[in-house]
Amino acid sequence: MRIPATVEIMQIEILEHEPPYRVGVIIGSLARESINRKLAGALEKVAPSEFEFFEISYADLPLYSYDYDADYPQVALDFKAAVASADAVLFVTPEYNRSIPGALKNAIDWGSRPWGQNAWADKPTGVIGASAGAIGTALAQQSLRATLSFLNARQMTAPEAYIRFTPGLIEADGTITEDRTEAFLRNFMEKFFEHTLRVLTVIPRP
Numbered sequence: 001m002r003i004p005a006t007v008e009i010m011q012i013e014i015l016e017h018e019p020p021y022r023v024g025v026i027i028g029s030l031a032r033e034s035i036n037r038k039l040a041g042a043l044e045k046v047a048p049s050e051f052e053f054f055e056i057s058y059a060d061l062p063l064y065s066y067d068y069d070a071d072y073p074q075v076a077l078d079f080k081a082a083v084a085s086a087d088a089v090l091f092v093t094p095e096y097n098r099s100i101p102g103a104l105k106n107a108i109d110w111g112s113r114p115w116g117q118n119a120w121a122d123k124p125t126g127v128i129g130a131s132a133g134a135i136g137t138a139l140a141q142q143s144l145r146a147t148l149s150f151l152n153a154r155q156m157t158a159p160e161a162y163i164r165f166t167p168g169l170i171e172a173d174g175t176i177t178e179d180r181t182e183a184f185l186r187n188f189m190e191k192f193f194e195h196t197l198r199v200l201t202v203i204p205r206p
Contacts, residue, residue, distance in 0.1 A: 019050035021196055024086030026056050028093025028104040028129065028140075035165045039130045040092040041174035046186040048193045056082045056089070058107035069114040076110045080119045083111050087205065088124035088196040089153075095131050095140035105147070112151055120151040124199040126192045128161040136162030154203070156195040161188050 025044075029036050044053045060075050062068075068076070083089065093100055111119040127144055129137030141162070148155055161184070168177055176182040 020052045021050055021087040021193070021200070022085065023047075023051050023053050023196075024056040024083060024089045025053055026058070026089060026091050026093075026104070026107070028091065028101050030059055030101075030103055034094065035130050035132070035170075036092045036094050038170045038174070039128070039163060039165070040090075042170045042176050043090070043092070043128070043185060043189055045174040046176070046182060047189040050193060051189070054082075054086075056086070058103065058110070061103075061107055061110050064106055064109040064113065066113070072114070079107065080111055080117075083119040083123070086123070087200060088126070088192070089120075090126045090128070090192065091144060093127070093129045093137060093140055093144060095129065095133075095135075095137040098139045099143045100140045100147075104144075108147055108151070118151055120148065120153045122199070122203045123153050124156070124196040125153045126156045126188075126195070128163065128188065130163035130165040132165055134164060136164045138162045154195075154199045156192055159188055159191055161185070 025040050027034060027037050027040055031037075040055075044051075047053070056079070058079055061079060062073065062075075091104075093104060096102070108120070125148055127141050127148070129141055131137045141160070145155060163181070163185075169181065170176055176185060
């Protein structure tokens, strides 16, 4: 005797997050004249109009220790609040010794603590970087992606973008002087917009 199966239809409410989308930019170098700071300016210039950008600074964070967890310093609370206020986070980082800069890793650690209060969880994130070398931060990005994966950030996995920075590539106002590079970066930001929209549709912000 066959027992008819009971079919339950699960209803999913799709919640669309309305623009503008606030993108917190984290620049992996603390240097004032960093080529990655120039790259960040160029990305803002070619980004979809639905994005608005602000920099999330971490220069004043002390070195993380769990001794701070019981009484988090205000500078760290402010940093986490900035991350929380962003609809998405874009990391623009150099490569130091085949990995990410120590100051950037320290900031990520602060954002993930205390345990159970991870500011990166479910956050739409993008990763890009520039270097004068031929591999264009590929290994730094690999290291950063591993950390963000553990922290449950919602990463855009493609397209990947490893920018070889040459003199004159980006002007002081963010203008990209090579048409092919401009088209590539414009497409990167369009894909990041699409990724952000998908994540915020499925996982709406509180």
